[in-house]
Amino acid sequence: MAGVSPATASRALSTPEHVRPETRAKVDHAARLLDYVPHGAARALASQRSRIIGAVIPTLDNAIFANSVNALQGTLAESGYTLLLGSHAYDPAIELQVTRELIERGADGIVFVGTDHDPQIYRMLATFRTPYVLIWSLDPSGQHPCIGFNNRDAAIRVTRHLLDLGHHRFGVISGLTAHNDRVRERLAGVRDALRARGLELSPRAVVERPYSFASGQQAMSELMGRKPSPTAVVCINDVLAIGAIIECRAAGIDVPGDVSITGFDDMEISAQLAPGLTTMRVPTIDLGRAAATYLVDRLAGREVATCTELPVELVVRGSTGPARGGNPARA
Amino acid sequence: MAGVSPATASRALSTPEHVRPETRAKVDHAARLLDYVPHGAARALASQRSRIIGAVIPTLDNAIFANSVNALQGTLAESGYTLLLGSHAYDPAIELQVTRELIERGADGIVFVGTDHDPQIYRMLATFRTPYVLIWSLDPSGQHPCIGFNNRDAAIRVTRHLLDLGHHRFGVISGLTAHNDRVRERLAGVRDALRARGLELSPRAVVERPYSFASGQQAMSELMGRKPSPTAVVCINDVLAIGAIIECRAAGIDVPGDVSITGFDDMEISAQLAPGLTTMRVPTIDLGRAAATYLVDRLAGREVATCTELPVELVVRGSTGPARGGNPARA
DNA sequence: ATGAAAGCGCTAACAT
DNA sequence: ATGTTAGCGCTTTCAT
Numbered sequence A, B: 001m002a003g004v005s006p007a008t009a010s011r012a013l014s015t016p017e018h019v020r021p022e023t024r025a026k027v028d029h030a031a032r033l034l035d036y037v038p039h040g041a042a043r044a045l046a047s048q049r050s051r052i053i054g055a056v057i058p059t060l061d062n063a064i065f066a067n068s069v070n071a072l073q074g075t076l077a078e079s080g081y082t083l084l085l086g087s088h089a090y091d092p093a094i095e096l097q098v099t100r101e102l103i104e105r106g107a108d109g110i111v112f113v114g115t116d117h118d119p120q121i122y123r124m125l126a127t128f129r130t131p132y133v134l135i136w137s138l139d140p141s142g143q144h145p146c147i148g149f150n151n152r153d154a155a156i157r158v159t160r161h162l163l164d165l166g167h168h169r170f171g172v173i174s175g176l177t178a179h180n181d182r183v184r185e186r187l188a189g190v191r192d193a194l195r196a197r198g199l200e201l202s203p204r205a206v207v208e209r210p211y212s213f214a215s216g217q218q219a220m221s222e223l224m225g226r227k228p229s230p231t232a233v234v235c236i237n238d239v240l241a242i243g244a245i246i247e248c249r250a251a252g253i254d255v256p257g258d259v260s261i262t263g264f265d266d267m268e269i270s271a272q273l274a275p276g277l278t279t280m281r282v283p284t285i286d287l288g289r290a291a292a293t294y295l296v297d298r299l300a301g302r303e304v305a306t307c308t309e310l311p312v313e314l315v316v317r318g319s320t321g322p323a324r325g326g327n328p329a330r331a
Numbered sequence C: 001a002t003g004a005a006a007g008c009g010c011t012a013a014c015a016t
Numbered sequence D: 001a002t003g004t005t006a007g008c009g010c011t012t013t014c015a016t
Helices: A006-014 A021-034 A040-047 A063-078 A092-104 A119-127 A151-164 A181-196 A213-225 A238-251 A284-299 B006-014 B021-034 B040-047 B063-078 B092-104 B119-127 B151-164 B181-196 B213-225 B238-251 B284-299
Strands: A052-057 A082-087 A109-113 A132-135 A146-148 A170-174 A206-208 A232-235 A260-262 A279-281 A307-309 A313-315 B052-057 B082-087 B109-113 B132-135 B146-148 B170-174 B206-208 B232-235 B260-262 B279-281 B307-309 B313-315
Touching: A006 A021, A040 B040, A052 A063, A052 A092, A063 A082, A063 A284, A063 B063, A063 B082, A082 A092, A082 B063, A082 B082, A092 A109, A092 A119, A109 A284, A132 A284, A146 A284, A151 A181, A151 A232, A151 A260, A151 A279, A151 A313, A170 A181, A170 A213, A170 A238, A206 A213, A213 A232, A213 A238, A232 A238, A238 A260, B006 B021, B052 B063, B052 B092, B063 B082, B063 B284, B082 B092, B092 B109, B092 B119, B109 B284, B132 B284, B146 B284, B151 B181, B151 B232, B151 B260, B151 B279, B151 B313, B170 B181, B170 B213, B170 B238, B206 B213, B213 B232, B213 B238, B232 B238, B238 B260
Parallel strands: A052 A082, A052 A109, A109 A132, A132 A146, A146 A307, A170 A206, A170 A232, A232 A260, B052 B082, B052 B109, B109 B132, B132 B146, B146 B307, B170 B206, B170 B232, B232 B260
Antiparallel strands: A279 A313, B279 B313
């Protein structure tokens, strides 16, 4: 004790401006001397706020999410919040369970990826009045706060790039569509873009695989085995696209001479490959940062935008080129 | 209320075996009806256990750590623990702060990476009697519980592989050595192995860079600009090694014809590259799992080994070959 | 600006 | 097997 009441000590540490500098000094001194570390649980119990923000993400395997999470955590830390992380490996049951856990831990706010979530999750959030925000997608219903981009439009832009290069025989390497609105939207975007030019994507032209380099390789090999083989392959993310490029190298298929390949996300390595991967750049860092800012502001009672759309950018590199014998003027 | 006392309700939920099935049913029913979610903070305050395990890691950028963390979390979840994650970007001040935060949150145990930590961290852990474990390294002092492997020996094995192929002009692409015992140990291992064959590593032959593909590229370019240029380049991890391979491809340098390259970690993509990367496989998943098991067992009062050494494995792929004109029989 | 007192939601003796 | 009773360490009215 520094000769003051517990109440004053508490104020000195939590709201220093409400305490005379002199008293504050005494308390700070004592705290230092005692190696005082506040008791988070007691604090949370008394104040009804945990200063914990939860994040529910599919997996950390994907470097893309890792970047967002990193930014999220950094930004939260600046405002005195701690990140509590839960991952679910794309399993809705685990996701529900993890969310429950975060609420149980008293999370003041929660970040989710995408719009595909068990209704029970939304119900729980409502019951506990827990603020939350969805990232990576835009919520079409407008019911949920979100910070993301239009996955479908982005995919349309990628596909158009290929169409403009004269391609008309397409293949698609997709991620698993179950419980993943990003993948479904991107896929829909590809279909939309093709249809707009009078092309249909046959089911056989779409290969669905979990995210891994090996999957991408396999899928590419499968696609190139079809005849006629595609001259352009749209991959739903960079991991799959890189796998596809690797497969081409192994199989002696020239990229983009024989086939053009596109990705989605723009991971660090995508720029370094030979050829460089044409892809849609997603602002992963900004996504994490904006989510943190959103929740911190909301918890501080500040006004916040319900939905924020972040820009994505088509990055054209060496993996795409004109269709062989194609006519760039028309598809 | 289900017509029982709070104490019974508590028991029914926490230690069901201490309650008559009939009563348990009543409580469970009421809980379901009320959408009851226990209050973590109150529970932690009363029971003096948070069921939270903290992990203090350098960064999630490195897919390698992400894998370990994933495994850590999964294994902890099986035992009813939640992972609280803190990263510090290799900054000791942030690391101290993050650790403080974890203790403040009442972490029942904490996982750290490597042995290089501010003495104040160890002091705090002792003060709060917080169990902890170091992963990725072996603690030479034997003072700290750890689960890892011998980074120096592993680096020796990699270097010997190159020596046995007849190389004697070496370059090294290192990570930053500050606050990173893994990098320092691996570097020392390379030096040891060379010295054992009468070779010295000149300071100019070692390039130190942060972990990124781009760094690896740059470093490789620098190294190959020296004359005589190395015929073998040891990279302290796969990220740098992949950057190096990419640079060679860009610069028209044949791997392994002109230069052999080795990595360390064995990331998923390392196997897929052309040429495949010769590297030291680190059991990232096992590391995370073992750390979880260690802490859970310790917290349950079970006996635990102070230090566990996990095996690493040299994976020879296409990026290494005989020294041009070298004599494999002797270095 | 500071102190006194109540209580956050739960668990853990202890008693029955 | 269940109820009674404190109390975990802090914050927050409320009073001064």
